[in-house]
Amino acid sequence: MSNPDSGISDLPHLSHSRLQKYITCPEQYRLYYLERLRPKQEAAARVFGAVMHLALAEYFRKERDPLATFREEWTACQKFQLRYSQRESWQKLNQIGEALLQEFLAEEARKFEQVFAVEAKFHIGASNVAAPLVGTLDLVAQLEGKRTLVQDWGQRLGGARCAPLRPAHRLSSGGTGGGADCDLRVGKKARAANHLAFTERTPEQQVEYLRKMEIVSLQITDRVFYKRVGFWCRQCEFLPVCTRNEKKVRETLVRIG
Numbered sequence: 001m002s003n004p005d006s007g008i009s010d011l012p013h014l015s016h017s018r019l020q021k022y023i024t025c026p027e028q029y030r031l032y033y034l035e036r037l038r039p040k041q042e043a044a045a046r047v048f049g050a051v052m053h054l055a056l057a058e059y060f061r062k063e064r065d066p067l068a069t070f071r072e073e074w075t076a077c078q079k080f081q082l083r084y085s086q087r088e089s090w091q092k093l094n095q096i097g098e099a100l101l102q103e104f105l106a107e108e109a110r111k112f113e114q115v116f117a118v119e120a121k122f123h124i125g126a127s128n129v130a131a132p133l134v135g136t137l138d139l140v141a142q143l144e145g146k147r148t149l150v151q152d153w154g155q156r157l158g159g160a161r162c163a164p165l166r167p168a169h170r171l172s173s174g175g176t177g178g179g180a181d182c183d184l185r186v187g188k189k190a191r192a193a194n195h196l197a198f199t200e201r202t203p204e205q206q207v208e209y210l211r212k213m214e215i216v217s218l219q220i221t222d223r224v225f226y227k228r229v230g231f232w233c234r235q236c237e238f239l240p241v242c243t244r245n246e247k248k249v250r251e252t253l254v255r256i257g
Helices: 016-024 026-034 044-062 066-079 090-111 203-221 231-235 246-252
Strands: 037-039 112-124 133-143 146-151 161-164 179-183 197-201 253-255
Touching (some): 066 090, 090 112
Antiparallel strands (some): 146 161
16 A cells, blocks of 8 residues: 655645644554545544534524534435444434534524634644644634634534634634633533533643644654554554555545545
């Protein structure tokens, strides 16, 4: 599966997704971004997150009922062969989506007083980083009197993260902005609560994030890729490559152009 001439030394940009994938496992980063391997069947959780993202985006952009969008799009997903984990099913994810959005409409939606932008792209350069940081702020709005940015509301199972904007921290990625973060997610605790939870991001944590960006960008440009073994390996879609299971590789993965 190796392709040494795949432009491995090039790093067009960094994003929070690229950063997290490399930190989780540099080999996983290489297989995904450089070898361009993808699973033949998309993970159901990933599709579910995209549907949740669309439902919230349409709500803030057009004031369309997010439950209507979710039901329409998630019902359409029944036609596709998705990859469900042992604990997942279409029906279970449907119930989670309904519960999250109902809770959002009942408890959280009214807190957003004014919408300034939906899915606004950003591009940030840093002198100590080999490539610019790019991404999308899913929402910039006024939340309970504070100008607020919301990120990654659909990257996890219904995930939403927001951080109040301060003059020195107008843009952030992965919780690097100043102030408080809030998540709408479906973790073990969140399944019972389904609400926005607030945490603090300190200046030290912001500096640490920038340092991680610097280290990762240098390691990628220096072609530092290796397998980092951990609990995440059990659910990694590239496990057949690492275990040299060529039959499983042919059955489950495909290289995109």
